[in-house]
Amino acid sequence: MSTYKVPAFLAELLHARSPSGYEAEAQAVFDRHVKPAADAYANDALGNRIATLNPKGDPVLMLAGHMDELGLIITFINKEGFIYFDTIGGHDLSVISGRRIIIQTANGPVKGVTGKRAIHLMDDEDRKKVPKKHEIWIDIGVRSKAEALERVAIGDVATYDHELELISGSIGTARAFDNKVGAYIVGETLIRLAKEKKPFAAKVVSVATSQEEIGVRGATTSAYLVNPHIAVAIDVGHATDHPDCDNRRFGETKLGGGPILCRGANINPKIYDRLLRAAKKIKIPYQIEADPRPTGTDARAIQMGRGGVATGLVSIPLRYMHTPSEVVDLEDVERCVQLLVEFAKSLEKGDYAHW
Template sequence: MSNYVAPAFLTELLRAKSPSGAEAQAQAVYDQFVQPHADAYANDALGCRYATLNAKGAPTLMFAGHMDELGLIITYVNKDGYLYFDTIGGHDLSIISGRRVIIQTANGPVKGVTGKRAIHLMDDEDRKKVPKKHEIWIDIAAGSKAEALKRVAIGDVATYDHEFELIHGSVGTARAFDNKVGAYVVGEALVRLKKEKAKLGAKLVSVATTQEEIGVRGATTSAFAVDPHVALAVDVGHATDHPDCDNRRFGETKLGGGPIICRGPNINPKVYTRLVECAKKAKIPYQLEADPRPTGTDARAIQMARGGVACGLVSIPLRYMHTPSEVVDLEDVENCVKLFVEFAKSVKGGESFNW
């Protein structure tokens, strides 16, 4: 049993069910914990949340972390009351079967189980195959289509029923560290800056973005709206310290090693250098990763907004990404918050990151 105490803001975000396009529960948590500390607070048509400090400062600094997660969406109910679905975000189809799920409906949550034909009823060839989406269903113990449709509706979304739990020390598991930790980092950094009454040169806008898992959509529109000069995106990154992960192919990053600072064409070199300087100044452990193309994060959209944005990317090491039991060391999350706070305080009034 772990004695580590996880922050309430983070645990509430992890408890929230918020598949892309249905982020209401995560929005409510962000509103509760961040809005009281912001000088200004707003939302938009895609559901993003904008918290601002030092509105008269310049340049404009944007922090972005997405609050959506993977999910399922109900597409069809057969005559016997079994639900069929499509996936929201990038699922590994081999691990969907046999899971408990919670469906969000107009009348509250409905519990179910993902089912497929048992191994005993398969021949040798069937056992070798990964089931296709239409070969898996959700069983809510309904006796007919009519009964099922009284409880759920086409378009309702579902998430795995796997809740946050600490495994050992500060290492925990949850179904959606990706990317509730990122939304937490950008919100918590603003809260701490406000509480310490930090003298900022920049205007800071911390954005909890939506719909990242289906194409960085919230980051695309929010970066246009904020019109930042410089931005930091935060997401989860692959910890490559587990078996069957070749460092020659995937680099070397580990759980508990600190935030991962990215280098590559998606990253402004001045922002990268500043992040490393801030980490060293504050004695924050950090790791490096190299990515030769637009990253699979909000950073790729933010960098290309309007006339271009000086963009940085920090990732939190995570094992088993896009599974129901992702694993993160919460000390890495804490160090990421500290790094964002240091970066915000380092930006001087009138500073340019053009190069």
Template sequence: MKASPMSSDYQAPEFLLELLEAKSPSGAETQAQAVFDKYVQPSADVYLKDTIGNRIAILNPESETSALFAGHLDELGLQINYIDENGFLYFKTLGGHDRVVISGRRVLIQTRNGIIKGVTGKRAVHLMDSKEREKVPQIHEMWIDIAAKDRADAQSRVQVGDVATYDHEFAFLNGSVATARAFDNKGGSYIVGETLRRLSKEKDQLQAKIISVGNAQEEVGVRGATISSYNAKPTFAVAVDVGHATDHPDCDKRKFGEFKLGKGPIITRGPNINPIVFKKLIEAAEANGIPYQLEGDPRPTGTDARAIQVAGAGVATGLISLPLRYMHTPSEVVDLQDVEHCIQLLVAFSKSLKAGENGNW
């Protein structure tokens, strides 16, 4: 643990901070992989990598009953797809961006020669007529400015296919509430990795095999989870992602439910969720005094859980979500107390699993 930016009284874990600092757009997760390797591999009995870039850490590999915990390592990003004659870089998006917040941002481009700084641009409001001002620019109407003299200058520094992330770093806002570029889903990958680290010190209390996975490429179609869950063939699984905190203005709770920062993990129920796993999560939370919130989702969720549930012959799957404001923007907001409660819940759930159990109902 170490003191963190803009905080005088709350400590953030170094593991989490390093994940948040890592720049890891979908398909370019190298920096986040290195952090997961550093902190999780030493605690694992078995540690694996695969062709899509997943990181798989295992405790008690010989146990027949198993639980997989999945958090994804990737984040939103931009990918250069065209450089014009004046050296401006055009891009496509990795993951689902809100076009309203793209322009006017500082970005960091990962190139063969290291990080290149740039700024996302569009035509200034002063140069638009009244109708144009009402429109949100299309992706191809924005660009990245690296102050290049011309195309040749830009191409000497940046290649088509290079990826970029917003230059927005971690900071505390008040108490344990913090903001960062990519709590979605560095928060989830930290939670599953830290859960395994803690359980490694209490293996005598475990009857199940524990598999904590930092998945790749969730933001472009839960691709890493499709592979890791198929290969792991777990008995049980819990996906860990972020969920929408609705405790802010302009959010109709009749449509989106009521979820607050600082009130604990969001536990989901619905067709994507195995009822036995749901029941075990609730029992673990209540037996250990862990606060939680309930979400009803009548569809396959927009998380790794939707791939895990139908992997192979099927997996008894649950989902817990970290309450988060302003999802898929450069300044997402969470309460780190909720992060800690998610870890405590997974630890308690793991210890509750008994040899021979399954999710058939």
């Protein structure tokens, strides 16, 4: 049994169920842990959480980690009470069926399972196919549509019933490391900066963003609101140290190898250099990835905010992204917090990383 101690803030975020557009449980966790450390704290119309430290500082640094996750949304209930759904975010349809799930309803959680036709009832051709969404359903153990509607409603959302578990030392598995680790990192960075005795120049705004999984929507509006000079998005990245992953195509990054620093068109080169210098200064391991286009993260929205923002991206190596059992080394998460604390303290007044 692992004896690694998971920070309570991170554990609570991982337990919170927060599909895109339904982030209330994660919001409450962020409120509880981050608001007391902030000089100013706000929410907005999209459900972002915006915590500010050193409000008169310069430059303005925005740290963004999204708190939403994948989910299922109820769209139809048939006469026998079986529930049909659409997906929130980018699911692998081959892993949806046969899962225990929890539906969030006005009257509390409702448990169910995702079902499809058993393999014994398929012919050879059917067995070769990935089921379509309308060929999978949710079973909550009722016998009619009326009985189902007493418990759930159209528009209720569900998440997989897979909780955080440590499987070896600091290596853990959970359904939504993507991207509860990012929301934790930006919040924890602000908490630690608030305890710094030596003044630093920057105004730091840590944002737990909403609706990243359906189009970086919360980052788009919060970047406009915060109006930062400099920003760093924190998300998960693919650890490519497992079988059936060609490094020639996907690069070389590994679990436990430290935070991943991104380079490419989405990344301001001066911000990359400063993140690199910060990692070297505090002597943590780090990894580098290259992306030639706008990344699939909040960084792509923030960089294009208003007149443009000097943006960086730091990712936590993760195996099995967008599955019910994602895997992360929590030491990489801690190293990322240390990196961002050092990066924030290193910023100098009036330097906005223009190039």
